[in-house]
Amino acid sequence: xxxxxxxxxxxxxxxxxxxxxxxxxxxxxxxxxxxxxxxxxxxxxxxxxxxxxxxxxxxxxxxxxxxxxxxxxxxxxxxxxxxxxxxxxxxxxxxxxxxxxxxxxxxxxxxxxxxxxxxxxxxxxxxxxxxxxxxxxxxxxxxxxxxxxxxxxxxxxxxxxxxxxxxxxxxxxxxxxxxxxxxxxxxxxxxxxxxxxxxxxxxxxxxxxxxxxxxxxxxxxxxxxxxxxxxxxxxxxxxxxxxxxxxxxxxxxxxxxxxxxxxxxxxxxxxxxxxxxxxxxxxxxxxxxxxxxxxxxxxxxxxxxxxxxxxxxxxxxxxxxxxxxxxxxxxxxxxxxxxxxxxxxxxxxxxxxxxxxxxxxxxxxxxxxx
Amino acid sequence: xxxxxxxxxxxxxxxxxxxxxxxxxxxxxxxxxxxxxxxxxxxxxxxxxxxxxxxxxxxxxxxxxxxxxxxxxxxxxxxxxxxxxxxxxxxxxxxxxxxxxxxxxxxxxxxxxxxxxxxxxxxxxxxxxxxxxxxxxxxxxxxxxxxxxxxxxxxxxxxxxxxxxxxxxxxxxxxxxxxxxxxxxxxxxxxxxxxxxxxxxxxxxxxxxxxxxxxxxxxxxxxxxxxxxxxxxxxxxxxxxxxxxxxx
Numbered sequence: 001x002x003x004x005x006x007x008x009x010x011x012x013x014x015x016x017x018x019x020x021x022x023x024x025x026x027x028x029x030x031x032x033x034x035x036x037x038x039x040x041x042x043x044x045x046x047x048x049x050x051x052x053x054x055x056x057x058x059x060x061x062x063x064x065x066x067x068x069x070x071x072x073x074x075x076x077x078x079x080x081x082x083x084x085x086x087x088x089x090x091x092x093x094x095x096x097x098x099x100x101x102x103x104x105x106x107x108x109x110x111x112x113x114x115x116x117x118x119x120x121x122x123x124x125x126x127x128x129x130x131x132x133x134x135x136x137x138x139x140x141x142x143x144x145x146x147x148x149x150x151x152x153x154x155x156x157x158x159x160x161x162x163x164x165x166x167x168x169x170x171x172x173x174x175x176x177x178x179x180x181x182x183x184x185x186x187x188x189x190x191x192x193x194x195x196x197x198x199x200x201x202x203x204x205x206x207x208x209x210x211x212x213x214x215x216x217x218x219x220x221x222x223x224x225x226x227x228x229x230x231x232x233x234x235x236x237x238x239x240x241x242x243x244x245x246x247x248x249x250x251x252x253x254x255x256x257x258x259x260x261x262x263x264x265x266x267x268x269x270x271x272x273x274x275x276x277x278x279x280x281x282x283x284x285x286x287x288x289x290x291x292x293x294x295x296x297x298x299x300x301x302x303x304x305x306x307x308x309x310x311x312x313x314x315x316x317x318x319x320x321x322x323x324x325x326x327x328x329x330x331x332x333x334x335x336x337x338x339x340x341x342x343x344x345x346x347x348x349x350x351x352x353x354x355x356x357x358x359x360x361x362x363x364x365x366x367x368x369x370x
Numbered sequence: 371x372x373x374x375x376x377x378x379x380x381x382x383x384x385x386x387x388x389x390x391x392x393x394x395x396x397x398x399x400x401x402x403x404x405x406x407x408x409x410x411x412x413x414x415x416x417x418x419x420x421x422x423x424x425x426x427x428x429x430x431x432x433x434x435x436x437x438x439x440x441x442x443x444x445x446x447x448x449x450x451x452x453x454x455x456x457x458x459x460x461x462x463x464x465x466x467x468x469x470x471x472x473x474x475x476x477x478x479x480x481x482x483x484x485x486x487x488x489x490x491x492x493x494x495x496x497x498x499x500x501x502x503x504x505x506x507x508x509x510x511x512x513x514x515x516x517x518x519x520x521x522x523x524x525x526x527x528x529x530x531x532x533x534x535x536x537x538x539x540x541x542x543x544x545x546x547x548x549x550x551x552x553x554x555x556x557x558x559x560x561x562x563x564x565x566x567x568x569x570x571x572x573x574x575x576x577x578x579x580x581x582x583x584x585x586x587x588x589x590x591x592x593x594x595x596x597x598x599x600x601x602x603x604x605x606x607x608x609x610x611x612x613x614x615x616x617x618x
Contacts, residue, residue, distance in 0.1 A: 001473060001474055001476065003473070004469065004470050004473030004474055005470075005473075005474070007470070008459065008462065008466070008470045011461075011462060011466060012459070012461055012462070015461050016461075205457070205459075205460065206453060206455040206456070206457040207457045207458070207459055209423065209453055209455075209457055210451070210453060210457040210458065210471075211474075212423055213421050213422070213423055213446055213449070213451040213453075214446055214471070214474045214475065215443055215446045215447040215474070215475070215476075216474055217443075368422075368423075368442075368443075369422055369423060369424065369425050369442055370423075370424060370425070
């Protein structure tokens with residue numbers, strides 16, 4: 001009996017004008033476009049410099065900043081209000097003020113003050129921009145110190161240099177960090193929406209009634225919706241592995257088998273969720289809206305963009321009931337760190353619990369008789 | 371003789387609205403039973419209860435020998451159902467729809483293909499075997515729905531306004547199919563509001579506002595009301611009902 005239902009699901013998917021294309025286009029979109037867009041790396045920060053000192057040092061500093069490649073010098077103003085104007089006009093994001101007597105203070109007293117003003121309407125850009133800028137200025141100070149040390153022949157002032165070693169992603173490449181997590185989003189969207197829409201479209205077409213009047217058990221009917229979804233998820237996932245390797249030269253440090261193993265459970269989780277939503281929805285629109293609402297919530301609270309650990313305690317508690325969080329954690333661990341199944345027992349159990357929960361709910365909320 | 375359907379005081383309420391009000395009747399095996407009534411009289415609700423799609427609020431009954439309340443899934447194994455709204459899979463071909471439903475009802479796989487050919491030959495539709503269902507004209511869709519509903523040789527087939535919106539010639543062909551099924555021992559439970567079709571039934575019941583107001587052979591009903599056609603019987607009942615509800 002199940003065989004006939006699965007056969008029908010596959011025929012319907014293959015003949016659908018849109019879904020077969022989606023299975024291929026979607027992974028390509030997610031892997032080709034999103035990693036470039038979903039990056040926190042800031043480049044081309046627009047910078048205004050107010051140079052009231054007009055000394056060799058101030059010119060050298062300005063040159064050093066511009067040559068770093070992270071900043072684009074928009075204007076050099078002589079007063080701060082003038083520079084502020086360019087922030088207000090959205091010409092620049094940051095203003096660096098070099099006060100009068102910058103060079104003199106540095107030489108005579110060994111210290112001088114600078115001011116950074118940042119346009120925080122775009123918080124990320126201003127935060128990252130000013131920290132880049134501070135780092136360059138620190139570097140400039142180190143340069144000066146060593147020059148002076150050489151000139152005076154005096155004993156060097158003790159300086160602490162920090163040389164961070166970035167494990168698992170040595171170049172702090174954001175794409176390396178995002179790509180595995182984006183695969184999770186891909187699976188979520190594909191395998192969450194497909195079964196939901198498939199059941200609701202049967203409701204809209206009236207065919208579900210013809211099914212409900214047959215002896216097909218609820219469990220079999222739901223299983224027949226899940227199995228094709230599972231396969232689609234695997235195809236899309238494999239495709240994105242290939243694309244990640246091809247484009248970003250990103251290979252999982254751990255085993256692909258571990259990922260497939262987790263993915264097979266995760267697909268059940270999101271598909272089960274989709275089925276639950278569809279059982280309570282009478283129309284496509286309703287199912288779409290409810291799915292969108294929950295998926296956006298899941299995605300924002302998954303640690304995809306912002307680390308779960310830096311969320312407030314109550315938000316962290318909420319992420320505990322977010323299946324995406326566990327799978328994203330697991331994906332990053334396997335892809336970047338090479339973790340094995342044994343290291344991720346907790347995530348595995350959490351996902352398994354979700355899978356059982358949602359699918360049982362889906363079976364019980366599917367009403368053949370009402 | 372064993373009854374195909376037996377119900378007693380079957381009732382369905384939606385909130386304060388009583389869609390089906392304590393109806394009792396029985397249908398014999400192989401009988402063509404017409405279930406008549408105006409729109410909104412409760413025909414479809416009653417039929418959905420008999421098919422196990424809707425749970426009765428109260429009352430009891432048996433369909434194909436199985437209890438309506440306790441064994442709805444057993445009932446589903448032994449009935450066929452053709453909904454008012456066409457509900458085969460439009461993106462599947464004719465043979466694929468037949469194969470799907472035959473498989474679901476447990477027709478052995480080896481038998482499906484030859485029986486499909488036989489069935490299509492009987493209804494004169496061999497040429498449509500590979501056509502996608504959405505491309506069929508309405509008349510063929512209805513005939514195909516009926517053929518699929520009785521493909522697994524059920525004890526009873528439920529037809530909910532099967533001839534709505536089709537031309538008289540197709541309706542006639544459709545009724546030939548119904549007689550054919552009844553000859554093979556399948557009970558036919560059919561709702562309609564074409565009164566000429568009521569004449570083709572062995573017995574008819576007429577539902578008014580959730581109750582069964584009349585139940586007999588068409589001949590007896592016409593005699594009882596002293597009229598010549600079922601159409602007049604129906605009008606009489608509707609008028610009487612309007613009078614009593616005004617008196618209340």
